[in-house]
Amino acid sequence: MSQLSSAVNSHNIHAHRANHVPLQVFEQSENAHVIQTDAEAIQVAKQLASEFAKEASLRDKERRLPLNEIQQYSQSGLWAITIPKAFGGAQVKYRTLAEVVKTISSVDSSLGQLPQNHWAFLEHLRLDASLEQQRFFFDLVLKGIRFGNAFSEKGSKTVADLTTTIHKTATGYEVNGQKFFATGALLAHWIPIVAINESGQPYAALVPRETEGVQIINDWSGFGQRTTASGTVELKKVAVREEYVVPIHQAFDRPTAAGAISQFIQAAVDAGIARGAIEETIQYVKKYSRPWIDSGLERATDDPYTIASIGDLKIKLRAAEAVLDLAADQIDLAIDEPTEEHVSQATLLVAEAKVLTTEVAILAANKLFELSGTRSTLSELNLDRHWRNARTHTLHDPVRWKYHIVGNYYLNGVKPPRHPWS
Incomplete structure (x- = not known):
């Protein structure tokens, strides 16, 4: 563990661009804190912001990914604050979520953006997932698990024209395609992938980041939001369990x-x-x-x-x-x-x-x-x-x-x- 700790503290741009992320970023010695109230969420965000501000400029300058910071962020319980009370979450008001996002973004907008799609996807789970799926994934998030993002693509006619596909197999489903603007995927435990079925309907397929056929490439070269790792996710014959597929098209039906x-x-x-x-x-x-x-x-x-x-x-x-x-x-x-x-x-x-x-x-x-x-x-x-x-x-x-x-x-x-x- 001491070698892993040293790797986290000495990370540099070259390691990141080669997609090297120390395993400690994904390991948890204990479950995340569970925030109970709106007031607590805002207070925790303020405390984190004072810490995140210290090296925010340096991280941006060096394109240094916020490895320690994202662990602090998700372990603080803030990534779970929109989970319904019925599942153990604080179910904060959206004014509170906005205040949390503004507080973190005011000192480091890359850190402010990293959970953006995580929170958006939690709402899709609330709307479209089965009760069993909700219990399973909400529990993971309450423990500190982070969702990434493999939604958008580049090169299509419009942002809604997806080419990543999902089809049924004898054992579950298979996903193939390529994503870009995959904010947070490099530092996530699970990656929700948006893919279309034979009828063109979008589904979310959730897979652990180490799933075979998933390759996350830190090729984000934008001049701003430098440390969001909003690059490419390649998906080649990615097997997905049936119980990890959510019909997110229903949210817009x-x-x-x-x-x-x-x-x-x-x-x-x-x-x-x-x-x-x-x-x-x-x-x-x-x-x-x-x-x-x-x-x-x-x-x-x-x-x-x-x-x-x-x-x-x-x-x-x-x-x-x-x-x-x-x-x-x-x-x-x-x-x-x-x-x-x-x-x-x-x-x-x-x-x-x-x-x-x-x-x-x-x-x-x-x-x-x-x-x-x-x-x-x-x-x-x-x-x-x-x-x-x-x-x-x-x-x-x-x-x-x-x-x-x-x-x-x-x-x-x-x-x-x-x-x-x-």
């Missing part, structure tokens, strides 16, 4: 909050990025920025234009987070009462929140440099990570179509589409 939840978590990550960028700006201006030569002022913090810009950022962030909270409340209602109207309202509010969180994240990351000055661009400070992360993560599901969804509903009475990208 009827009104459910599944799609809104997927988008909601992404918007929360963006709000967290904005939080972090604004705080970085405030601290830099206080400590290092100089007053402009023509201002006649002693301190940059007395500059009326700087003061107004900080006020503008704070107001825009407050507005974005307020709409995100409204979306959270509507998601809670849509879960309790999944009517067409409740689900549509949840989708609309999430779309509005996604627009506002995208705009404030990018604006805050830009203003950081404008208000801090030229020295803030020095590479050793790595402040550009805020802009790189904002620009990268906000590319998920274009906000120009969010305007369309909202406008088409109020102008023409057209309900939002049912899928994970609306």
Whole structure:
């Protein structure tokens, strides 16, 4: 174990790009803590954020995967907070989930993104899995097991055109295909794979990460969200037990909050990025920025234009987070009462929140440099990570179509589409 511990502490970019992840990242000496309340979830997130902040810039700079941090994160119990009370979870409100995501993302948005699809998939288990499957997988997550992501593909006509297939065999099922944008798969215990059957219906096939035929490749080279390992998963004749297959297409055959939840978590990550960028700006201006030569002022913090810009950022962030909270409340209602109207309202509010969180994240990351000055661009400070992360993560599901969804509903009475990208 001492050699494994040493490997975790001395990991480097070359090892990661070769997909070497020490086994200790997946081992558990004890079960995860089980969070009981919303207040506890928020407190735990704040405590973790203070730890995760310490080397966040260095991890980004070195493309160093958060191996120790992800273990702390899942062992804290936060990855299980949306599990229903009936199965032993805290079943927190979605306002609480948003606050957790924002808190972590404000210090390290890669860590903020890593459980994104894990939480989204927990909702699919609640909606589409059998009682036996729910008991089995919810129990695993409560113990600290992490789900990865093998959903999206690249190169197809649209994001919904999947080529990964699942077909029945004499002993269960078999999956074949290739995935990309597989955030978290490299560091997951189990990987939910979305594949289509002969009729084109999507199913989720859950497999342990070490399953034969599964190859996870850390080839994510994005300039932002560098340590999410959002690369490739190759699937060649992957055998799947029948009891590990979930008909997730059912979540979109009827009104459910599944799609809104997927988008909601992404918007929360963006709000967290904005939080972090604004705080970085405030601290830099206080400590290092100089007053402009023509201002006649002693301190940059007395500059009326700087003061107004900080006020503008704070107001825009407050507005974005307020709409995100409204979306959270509507998601809670849509879960309790999944009517067409409740689900549509949840989708609309999430779309509005996604627009506002995208705009404030990018604006805050830009203003950081404008208000801090030229020295803030020095590479050793790595402040550009805020802009790189904002620009990268906000590319998920274009906000120009969010305007369309909202406008088409109020102008023409057209309900939002049912899928994970609306």
